[in-house]
Amino acid sequence: MQEFFSIQGLTTLVMLVLLQAVLGFDNLLYISIESKRAPEDQQSWVRRVGIVLAIGLRIVLLLVIMLLIDKVKEPLFKLAIPNPFASEMAAESDPAPAPEPLSPVGAEGPVTSAGKAAHDEHGGDRPGGSSYIFFGDFTLHSLITLFGGAFILYTAVKEVLHLLAVEHIEHGAEGQPTKPVGMVVTMIVIMNLVFSFDSILSAMALTSHFSRGPAFWLMAVAVVASGVLMIYLADTVSEFLKKNRMYEVLGLFVLFIVGVMLLGEGGHLAHLTLFSYHVEPMAKSTFYFTLAVLLAIDIVQAKYRKKLLAQRAHELQDDHV
Structure with a gap:
């Protein structure tokens, strides 16, 4: 534990808590919006229980990721839809026959750098070219990120449509259908884990120079500290959105952008290619x-x-x- 209480360890701990707090903003926003689905007299309890359960599961997830970090990033399966017009597109882009045919990788004869570049430019067999309409090399990390982004996108669109519904305009929050408390808590915990996946990987990068034991305790303390902060702020954020209904619309569109960001990040992790275009992640900035x-x-x-x-x-x- 000497590393933990060193100047470097304590400085890293402060950075980890700040990182968890910044990356947890969208998580807090989701919790505030999702908890409205519970009966009004139980919403505060739902938020607290959901966050407490999520803290425990995030520590378990942290331990699992540290032990199986290579497995999380290993390819699980590939999905590819070939482009039936790939040969025609390549011929149109370079109609003049070359004096010597360019040999693709693995064929007889040496492959020159110019030949390889031309082969890649026309698509070749790589996922970024015109050979595929769709290509994805999926890992567990990319699948979790894609699922989280798609679900958040669905939630944001559904809530915006609900805000525009006639019964919501006439009756306000009272006209909103409720869900069972257990279902709301479960959704809060699941999405908390989805949100925490990237923050854990970022935290592991910050603690890479520590040995495994101190690194785990630094990240675990940061997770607990950020969770306590989230419990403290959850009711405040929910009450603010309740009293300032116009900012609820802003929050939903922020969630929408978060969903798009997660989809882009998941697509990038899966090397997703659509019609020869790589999916690029949205920068945090x-x-x-x-x-x-x-x-x-x-x-x-x-x-x-x-x-x-x-x-x-x-x-x-x-x-x-």
């Missing part, structure tokens, strides 16, 4: 910049709406006078 822009737009619109309402009220008062 792009996500936070988009979040800042959305928040700024929402604040400006809220102030402008308040100003318009005050102006109209003043005009109506003048008309009555």
Whole structure:
């Protein structure tokens, strides 16, 4: 434990807690929105129990990933849909016959660097070329990330459509159908684990210079500390969204972007290729910049709406006078 209590260890611990807190923002947003599905008098209890259970399971997940890190990143299966027009596309891109045919990898004769480059440019057999309409080399990590992104995307779209429903407009939150408490807690725990997958891998990168024991305890303490912070903030965030309904729309669109980001990250991990185009992940800086822009737009619109309402009220008062 000497490494744990060293200056380097304590500094790393602070960095890990900050990392977990920053990466846990979208998780906290999901918890606040999902917990509304529980009966109103049990929503706070659902949030706390869901987070506490998730903390325990995240520590178990951390231990499993540390022991099976290579297995998590090993390819599980490949899925490919060949492009039936690949040969025609290659012929159209280079109609003039070459003096000497370029030998693909594994054929007789030496493969020159120019020949390999031309072969790759036309697609060849690699997933990035025109040989495939769809190609994916899936790992457990990529499948979990893709599943999480798709589910969050579905949740965000479903909640936005629910906000636009007539019964929601007429009755507000009271008209919202409820789910069994156990189901809500289960969804909070599952999505908490999905969100924590990448944060655990990032934390492992920060603690790579420590031996396995101190590294595990550093990450476990950071997980518990961030979980306690999440419990403390969960009710505050939920109450804020409840009192400021317009920011609930902002939160749903932030979740939508999180879903897109996770899909892009999962596609990148799976080397996903669609019609010769590689799926590229969204940079975290792009996500936070988009979040800042959305928040700024929402604040400006809220102030402008308040100003318009005050102006109209003043005009109506003048008309009555």
